[in-house]
Amino acid sequence: MTPNYTLYQSPFSWRYASTEMRTLWSEEYKRKLWRKIWVVLARVQSEFGLFSSQVLKELEEKQNEIDLERSLEIEKTIHHDLMAELQCFSEQCPNAGGYLHIGATSMDIEDNAEAIRLREALEILVKKLDDLLGLTAQKIRLYSEIPSLAFTHLQPAEPTTLGYRIAGFAQELLIHSQKMRDLKKNLRGKGFKGAVGTAASYVEILGPDHFDEFEKKMGEALQLSFFPVSTQTYPRIQDYQVLVTLAGLGATLYKFAFDLRLLQSPLYGEWSEPFSVKQVGSSAMPFKRNPIQAEKIDSLARLLASLPQVAWENAAHSLLERTLDDSANRRTILPEAFLIADELLLTAIRILKGIKINTNSIERNLQVYAPFSASERLLMRLVQKGANRQEMHEVIREHSMQAWLEVTAGKPNPLFTLLQSDERIKIFLNAEEISECQNIQSYTGIAARRAQQIAEDIEKYLQASETYSP
Secondary structure, eight states, rough: OOOOSSSOOOGGTTTTSSSHHHHHTHHHHHHHHHHHHHHHHHHHHHHHHHOOOGGGHHHHTTOOOOOOHHHHHHHHHHHHHHHHHHHHHHHHHTTGGTTTTTTTTTHHHHHOOOOOOOHHHHHHHHHHHHHHHHHHHHHHHHHHTTTTEEETTEEEEEEEEEEHHHHHHHHHHHHHHHHHHHHHHOEEEEOTTTTTSSSSSHHHHHTTTTTTHHHHHHHHTOOOOEEESSSSSSSSSHHHHHHHHHHHHHHHHHHHHHHHHTTTTTTTTTEOOOOTTTTOOOOSSTTTOOOHHHHHHHHHHHHHHHHHHHHHEEEEEETTTTTTTTTTHHHHHHHHHEEEEEEEEHHHHHHHHHOOHHHHHHHHHHHHHHHHHHHHHHHHHHHHHTTHHHHHHHHHHHHHHHHHHHHTOOOEEEHHHHHHHHHHHHHTTHHHHHHHOOOOTOOTHHHHHHHHHHHHHHHHHHHHHOOOOO
16 A cells, blocks of 8 residues: 555654565555465365365465455445455455355454464564674674773773673573574464354364364464464463563663663763764754664664553453454554564664774773772782771772762872872782782673673574574
8 A cells, every 4th residue: 555644654654664574564465364364274174075176276366366445445334354355355256255264253364364474573583683693793703802891870880891791782682582483483373263262163064073183284284383272362462472572672672772872972982873974963963973773772662662561451351252352452562563673673783783882982981990990809909918808998998989089070090099008008918019900901800701602602593593694
C-alpha cells in the first residue's frame, strides 16, 4: 500500500527498521501466510480422502494473488479480516474455494501464521546480532590492552582497558544471542485444534483415530511444532516470553548507548559516535555534535521495555478458552517490538563500525586522575609492608580530599607529593617506592586477558553458527 502522508504514518513504516523486517510484518505478507496455511490444510485433508487432490491446483495457482482492495471491501461488510481474506481467496478459486478452511477456526490459521512470523523475525534479528557480535570481537582485539579510566558513581575510579569495557557489553550480547536462538528453536504454533482447542471438528471429519496423524502431517508441512494443549489460541505466555527476550536485548543496547552519550560529552571526550561532514547538530547552535544515534537507541529501547507488560496482561487476562481483548494490541506490540529491536541493532552496528576513540582525551583523564586511581595500589603495598589497612586508608583519604580541592581549582594533582611527605607512610615505604605506585598503566588486573577471552568465545560461537557470514 502506498503511504499516504496526509494521514498519520507510523515511523516504523518508513523511518525505522529494515525493509526485510517491515515486509515480514506487512499486511500482504501476513495474508500470504494465511493462504499458505489454507492450501497446506487442503492438501493434507485431501490425503485423508476428504476431497480429490485435483482441486489443489487452482488453490496453488491463486495462493499468492493477494487482492487487498477486494478483501478490505468485503471486511467493511462482515467486520472480520480473516473471513474477508478467505472469501476473497474463494472468489479467486470458483471450483476449489469451497474446500478451504474445512474444520478450522480463525485462530488455527492466524496463530500458526503468527508463530511462523515470530520465528522468521527472530531469524532476521539473530543475523544482525551476529554481525554486531563480530564487530565487538574486532574492537576488543584492537583495544584490549589500552588503559582507560573507569568510573563508578560517575566519579573517576581506577583504570580499566577499552577492550574490557567493550567486552562487558559483548558478553551480554552473546547471552542474548544464545537466548534468542533457543527461543526461535522452541517457538510453537497452536496446531489445528478448532474453536476451543479440543479438535472436535477435525475428529468429526477425520475420525478419532486419524487426528494425531493429521496434525503431525500439518506440522511437518509447515515445519512448525505445535503446543499439545491449546485453547482457541496458542498460550499467550509465548508472546510475553518473546517480548521479554527482545526487551532484554534492548536493555543491553540502551546501556551501551547511554555510556556512549556520557563518554562523548566533551567533559569526558573519550568516545564519539560517527558524525558526518554535512551533519547538522542543532538548528540554533552550529557547533553542536549531538549524539543523536545513541539517543535514538535509548529512546526506542525505552519504548521496547514497556511492551512486555502488555503481553503479560494479554496472557494473564485470557479468560477461559479465549477472549478477544488481546487482538487489537497484538497488531501493534508484536510487529513494533521486532521493528524496534531491528532498528536498535542496525544503529548499534552503524555506531560501532564508525566509532571514534580519542586517545588524547583518554590519556588526559588518566593523567589528571591517575594519582587518585593509584591510591588503592599504594594501600596494597602498605599492607604488604605490615601497615594497618584501616589506618592507612584514613591517611590516604585525608590527603585525597585535600588534593581534590587543588584539582577542582584547575591545579595539578598534588596527591603523591602529599603522600611522599607523610611520616606515617614513610615508616613503611620510601619516596621512590611511593612514587612507583603512580604508574597505573599496568594496574588493570585481568582486564586485557579476560577481554581477549570474550573475543575468542564470540569468534568460536560465530564460527559454529550456521547463520553468521562475516
